[in-house]
Amino acid sequence: MIAAYVVNGVKSGLVAGLVFGLLVALVANPLVAFAEEGAHVEHAGEAGDHEHAGDHEHAGDHEHAGHSHAEGALPASLTDGVSVLSGVLWGVFLGVVAFGIAFYFLEPIVPGSGAARSYAFGAAGFLTVSVAPWLAFPPAPPGVERALDPNAASLLYVGLVAAGAVASASGMYAYDRLRGDHGRPLAAAAGALPWALLVAVAVALVGVPSVAVPAGLPSDLAHGLAGLVAFGQALTWLVMAGAHARFHASDDPNRNAGPTDPPLAEEAPAGSP
């Protein structure tokens, strides 16, 4: 039973990953390169006072002031290829973790039934993996300097995803518990509460997320890039949920039922001679 769920997760993730990889190849790669060029020109002009080696002791391996990619060791075709491949693997990763492992455990409390359940879970996945960290780290165009050093930022990023997961799962739990006795509207309100709390806390701590516009980049382009990132992740989750709905439905119910289920075929002959 679990193996079937994990396989479904990998398959749906692969489908979504291929779509996202295509988006990276056709849109994100050229657009990020273009934006980087814009941000880079500006940085080259003020290179003197922009060498913020002071707050990065390991400036050697982390020269991110203006993204030192012009003199980078790797040819653009290689980095483009790796980015596309990473996009595909990103889909597989999300598929295994969300629809493979988490969905196996949480399926009983995910709202809806049938295909709607896959889409509800996909929405929760988008909120958890993308929106939760964006509360503190909204999608940034190239050239934006983070206030935090990479390790602290990564730690906070993982923490926010975990907080999003807790909010999503507890919301589903609340919805599942209250729906029977108190009706759908109240259950939905209670289910949304953990997320409302998370957003309120995040806004209270770091303020309303806004897209940073680096010097040298038109603000329209910066916002367009952020929109593209949000669209790309939403699309990835939507495709994944759609694929999962199909794979999950086409699974043989007996195979999915697991070893605790007495197969129906064996029960039937009990009364017959």
Add this chain to the structure above:
Amino acid sequence: MTANTVHDRLRLARATLTPTQVLSVLLAVAALGFVLVLFQEPTAHEAMHNFRHAAGVVCH
């Protein structure tokens, strides 16, 4: 009966999976996640740079 509560799912997983199976899946997932999201080695970081921007992952 079908395993239709979260508790049942947990119990079923405990009963049917060996620790080695659980560990190998978790390790594979952790490795993939670490490389895609957190790996900061300069060459790898540079190669995955566009992807991380596109996915909205913290990359700096």
